[in-house]
Amino acid sequence: MKFVAETCILRSILSLLLPLLVVLLENHYVEADVYNSASQLASVLRLEKRLVELAQELHSDEPNEELNRFLADSHPIQTFGGSIVSPLDAYHMLRRLTSDFEPVRTALLAARQPDIEGNVTEVLSSPLFPNTTDLNESAFALVRLQDIYDLSTSDLQRGRIRGHRSPWTLSGDDCARLSQQSLSHMEFELAEVWNKAAQQLIHEQQRRVELERKLNSIRATRELVLQLARRQPDQFISKFAGSGIPLGFLGRVVEDADPTDSVAMQDIERRYKRLCRGEALLSPAVTSRFHCAYKRSSDPFFRLRPLKTELLWPDPLIVRFYDVTSPRQRGRLSRLAGPRLVTSKVTGRPGESGRSTQGRVGKMAFLPRGSDPLVGQFHRLVEAFTGLSSETAEDLQVVNYGVGGHYEPHVDFYGSYEIGDFSYPRDRLATFLFYLNSVGAGGATVFPLLGVAAPPVPGSALFWFNLRRSGLADSRTVHASCPVLLGAKSIANFWLHESGQEFRHRCGTSEDE
Structure with missing residues (x-):
């Protein structure tokens, strides 16, 4: 009976503390x-x-x-x-x-x-x-x-x-700060690592005692948060998926309620990290089927020069084009976006204003069609290289990544919508991503489920379809922007929508096509 009573008390405490945890974590993600x-x-x-x-x-x-x-x-x-x-x-x-x-x-x-x-x-x-x-x-x-x-x-x-x-x-104080920030972002193992590093550098006895207490607190917090989250995993995931909390930790939260999702989350995180580190996930037998080639096009834009293309994956199609933009165009676009940069945000539904999170760290600016002749040039480039219409595309988005700037694994499509939900016609059919500068190290665009990695090459552009020909979302296109390790990274995104492509992109006759 005593055990049952204690269990009931613990459950009551956990149910009361979960809303508090949600508030604390939400308030943590303030904009710098x-x-x-x-x-x-x-x-x-x-x-x-x-x-x-x-x-x-x-x-x-x-x-x-x-x-x-x-x-x-x-x-x-x-x-x-x-x-x-x-x-x-x-x-x-x-x-x-x-x-x-x-x-x-x-x-x-x-x-x-x-x-x-x-x-x-x-x-x-x-x-x-x-x-x-x-x-x-x-x-x-x-x-x-x-x-x-x-x-x-x-x-x-x-x-x-x-x-x-x-x-x-x-310094020891720096290590203590890294430990505290790790704890605040649920990187519990690294919080322990940096706490121990601080203890090695700080010799004042009182501070060392405080750090030892903090170390015990880190371990206790990890178990408490995990218990709280597992009490209501659906609520926790809906609140914090995409907010920068490690996928591995989210996988541990749902491992009892949904073992399949748990394995998938942790697998994506492992593959994401390996690709960012430059590890090859595809065998030579697979990559040998991919190739670089000069492609001819009926578009007058390419009358005097063919397209330089590199096939990265056949289905879903992922291709890199080379020599898409000139240094002058890239420099002008970055200068044009500079005064308009605001903190990057993520949104889960069409029409939402979005929220800033640790899942996406950078600054972005939207450049509407007609705002400058240069923007029109980028619209024309996208149409020439893809054969698709940009009439229903979203505004050109320029992104500038700073210290450790990244975008964790995500998809570009919305997946489902109702007519009238948002101002852009239907879902995001495809993505066209311009690379605007050289990066010292890091910053690759990776597709964890496919094992594909594309390091940033200035002047090149990445293109892929987010939807199957049937119009259904293609979840294989989960992708991420690896953190910038050395230097800086600037890109420009174009999202092309389904409407307006009726005579340019053939529809499929089955759901799997």
Whole structure:
């Protein structure tokens, strides 16, 4: 009887705590302003350089211990194409301007030189000046990169990523921050790893005791969250699928209620990570059937030159086109989108405004047809390369990925809808994805179920069908944008809809076609 009573009490507590857990997790995903955009981080770097110049000028006239410490911790940050190369450098820059900055701010604003004070005020009032959320989210971006690319904790501590060396190393406080952000995003194993790393670097006894207690708390939280989620798995999945919570953890949540879905989720996560790491999932016997070729087209656009194509998968068709855009076109498009960039969002239904989540980290801008002649050129390119109409396509979407920017496994189709649900006609038939720049490392587009990976190649474009010829959604087209490991990534998306393709794309006569 005592056991039954205790069980009933536990169930009551769990049922009461689940709504609280939902609220806490939903509130966690708040928007940061700059960390998720490479172009805006470049602007922050310019702000930081300006502050260093002002600090040097003031320190030469009015020596100050805090300014001296700020200047001593200032190191050149490597950039490529205007973007910060290493996410470790971006993290340290954000830390210098947020958690470490208050005494420096005080010293700068206390200057007895009006010109310096005015310039400092101007820099600090910039809408792109980072906040603590940017710092915390950039910390978790490092954790995400570690998880996806199997980076060693010791290398990250020493400032090393794939041969690139940062002038900074991670302190005990940095490791503690990475542990806390891992816990907040349900990366429990990595939360333990970074907690132990912090304990090795922090020698103050009281702090070490606090970290040990935190380690026990991490383990207890993992089991509690799992119990809470398993009590109402459908509610948990509907709330947090696509929100950045690891697919492996979601698979554990449903393993009792739906073992098949559990295996599928965990399998997608494993294949996704392996493809991002550059591992080959397809045998040479399979890939030998794919090929590159010059294709002729009846479109006048290709009268003087054939299409350079690479078949990546035959069914569903996935093909890469080369030399689609010129450097001038790509540069102009990025500049055109720059002022319009907002935090990327995801939506589960047509017509929804969307929500920002850790499942999709970046900035996006929509460029309507007619907003600039360049946008019309991209519409014309899509029609020439695919033979489909862009009249019913969605607005051209430009995406800019910053520190650890990514988009976890997802599909582009909506799957089911009712007429009148949204302004675009019917479902997304196909996707045309332009690559706009070179990426130092990472950033591939991968299809986990098919074993296909397409690294970003500037000037090329990826094309695939999201629907079968029958009009039914093709779930094999689950795809993801791997996190950017070094450098930055910019793409442009075109979603072509079913309506308007009646005389351009043959329909199927069976559901499986």
